[in-house]
Amino acid sequence: xxxxxxxxxxxxxxxxxxxxxxxxxxxxxxxxxxxxxxxxxxxxxxxxxxxxxxxxxxxxxxxxxxxxxxxxxxxxxxxxxxxxxxxxxxxxxxxxxxxxxxxxxxxxxxxxxxxxxxxxxxxxxxxxxxxxxxxxxxxxxxxxxxxxxxxxxxxxxxxxxxxxxxxxxxxxxxxxxxxxxxxxxxxxxxxxxxxxxxxxxxxxxxxxxxxxxxxxxxxxxxxxxxxxxxxxxxxxxxxxxxxxxxxxxxxxxxxxxxxxxxxxxxxxxxxxxxxxxxxxxxxxxxxxxxxxxxxxxxxxxxxxxxxxxxxxxxxxxxxxxxxxxxxxxxxxxxxxxxxxxxxxxxxxxxxxxxxxxxxxxxxxxxxxxxxxxxxxxxxxxxxxxxxxxxxxxxxxxxxxxxxxxxxxxxxxxxxxxxxxxxxxxxxxxxxxxxxxxxxxxxxxxxxxxx
Amino acid sequence: xxxxxxxxxxxxxxxxxxxxxxxxxxxxxxxxxxxxxxxxxxxxx
Numbered sequence: 001x002x003x004x005x006x007x008x009x010x011x012x013x014x015x016x017x018x019x020x021x022x023x024x025x026x027x028x029x030x031x032x033x034x035x036x037x038x039x040x041x042x043x044x045x046x047x048x049x050x051x052x053x054x055x056x057x058x059x060x061x062x063x064x065x066x067x068x069x070x071x072x073x074x075x076x077x078x079x080x081x082x083x084x085x086x087x088x089x090x091x092x093x094x095x096x097x098x099x100x101x102x103x104x105x106x107x108x109x110x111x112x113x114x115x116x117x118x119x120x121x122x123x124x125x126x127x128x129x130x131x132x133x134x135x136x137x138x139x140x141x142x143x144x145x146x147x148x149x150x151x152x153x154x155x156x157x158x159x160x161x162x163x164x165x166x167x168x169x170x171x172x173x174x175x176x177x178x179x180x181x182x183x184x185x186x187x188x189x190x191x192x193x194x195x196x197x198x199x200x201x202x203x204x205x206x207x208x209x210x211x212x213x214x215x216x217x218x219x220x221x222x223x224x225x226x227x228x229x230x231x232x233x234x235x236x237x238x239x240x241x242x243x244x245x246x247x248x249x250x251x252x253x254x255x256x257x258x259x260x261x262x263x264x265x266x267x268x269x270x271x272x273x274x275x276x277x278x279x280x281x282x283x284x285x286x287x288x289x290x291x292x293x294x295x296x297x298x299x300x301x302x303x304x305x306x307x308x309x310x311x312x313x314x315x316x317x318x319x320x321x322x323x324x325x326x327x328x329x330x331x332x333x334x335x336x337x338x339x340x341x342x343x344x345x346x347x348x349x350x351x352x353x354x355x356x357x358x359x360x361x362x363x364x365x366x367x368x369x370x371x372x373x374x375x376x377x378x379x380x381x382x383x384x385x386x387x388x389x390x391x392x393x394x395x396x397x398x399x400x401x402x403x404x405x406x407x408x409x410x411x412x413x414x415x416x417x418x419x420x421x422x423x424x425x426x427x428x429x430x431x432x433x434x435x436x437x438x439x440x441x442x443x444x445x446x447x448x449x450x
Numbered sequence: 451x452x453x454x455x456x457x458x459x460x461x462x463x464x465x466x467x468x469x470x471x472x473x474x475x476x477x478x479x480x481x482x483x484x485x486x487x488x489x490x491x492x493x494x495x
Contacts, residue, residue, distance in 0.1 A: 332476070336481065369481075371477055372477040372478055372481040373481075375474075375477060375478075402470050402473075402474070403470075403474070405466055405467045405470035405471070406467070406470040406471040406473070406474045406475075407471075408464075408467040408471075409464075409467035409468040409469070409470055409471025409472070410471050410475075412464060412467060412468060412471075413468070413471065
């Protein structure tokens with residue numbers, strides 16, 4: 001029983017504290033050894049061969065190796081390889097026109113981007129809406145076989161060396177694609193994930209944007225009048241309108257983003273954001289039709305092939321915070337189920353010598369799956385051992401305090417008014433006021449916006 | 451003070467309570483839901 005106690009306690013401590021601490025040290029050592037590079041630092045000079053490294057879809061990128069260390073990559077300011085933007089859509093007629101307009105307005109040369117929209121057996125007006133854009137969009141009207149099959153069909157039509165994956169619902173920032181493809185100047189990079197921002201985070205981004213603009217200085221203000229400047233004010237306005245409590249990002253999301261940045265700095269992120277990520281076409285392998293998390297499986301396959309997948313903090317897609325509690329719950333369930341499924345699809349992830357990010361994968365993804373069971377074992381072991389040593393009594397008391405606090409937190413959420421809980425997100429959640437998952441969702445929102 | 455607020459800002463105690471609640475909720479509810487979903491195989495498509 002003692003062994004169970006300590007194994008579960010150490011598992012929880014390692015997953016939530018030890019692993020991030022390890023990443024911090026690791027990233028620090030990497031940056032010291034290689035005069036570090038961060039995705040947020042734009043403005044370094046392009047490498048002479050950076051364009052050729054990403055222009056030619058047939059050119060062979062190079063997996064990273066000890067002689068090609070992760071942090072030695074460069075981030076050219078302006079590289080514009082030809083890209084194929086792939087969107088899988090099902091019954092998205094109401095959103096697609098705005099989405100395509102958003103893509104057409106990107107600050108990216110029109111002759112270097114291809115837009116492919118796959119209708120996955122839509123039964124509404126999706127194809128009719130798309131047909132209005134047939135001159136600028138490649139339309140694939142496929143029978144319904146699921147998102148993964150739709151992506152496969154879209155990629156089969158891709159003509160360029162870089163694939164950009166997006167969803168119908170979210171919108172890109174005007175320079176999102178340029179920021180997303182810039183890291184491909186490094187041939188060891190196989191994929192890049194952007195950052196999905198919910199409306200409640202918009203003001204933070206506006207501040208970060210303003211800082212970036214100041215660092216760039218007056219010498220590089222291309223498009224500033226109609227680009228970042230306008231974007232900042234627009235984001236500020238969105239921030240005020242969408243959420244009056246967007247003073248910062250909450251504890252949980254800060255923590256998750258920190259992990260993602262650190263994992264990118266020491267090697268690769270573990271997956272990508274489905275709303276905005278890019279991949280070298282040569283690394284794409286058709287997805288099994290029942291794939292749940294294409295945005296994790298595809299990048300992880302690139303990592304297993306020896307390439308890096310990095311996080312670009314400059315490539316933004318925007319979305320509204322989930323307002324439907326049941327939808328949020330389904331999303332969480334789906335994510336965890338997808339992580340379990342990926343283990344079956346790619347068991348190589350569990351082999352240390354094959355998976356270059358094995359330690360990160362086990363610590364982050366598998367660790368998160370293990371923690372709930374560790375919590376239960378820890379509680380049971382503490383109860384069983386509490387009479388044998390004061391240490392276990394203290395541990396039991398500590399857990400009781402946490403559970404009681406959680407109960408109080410749940411009660412607070414039940415008492416809180418929708419307006420206080422979610423600011424102007426309230427109209428989104430109001431229709432679901434009777435949902436049994438309303439309190440948990442509001443808890444997430446309150447933490448996010450604390 | 452059901453909101454755990456004294457002057458418009460949540461107290462540290464209330465914040466801790468919400469963090470604890472979210473931590474446990476995310477762990478237990480998500481895993482319970484996942485096991486249920488996998489069992490029923492409703493999430494595979």
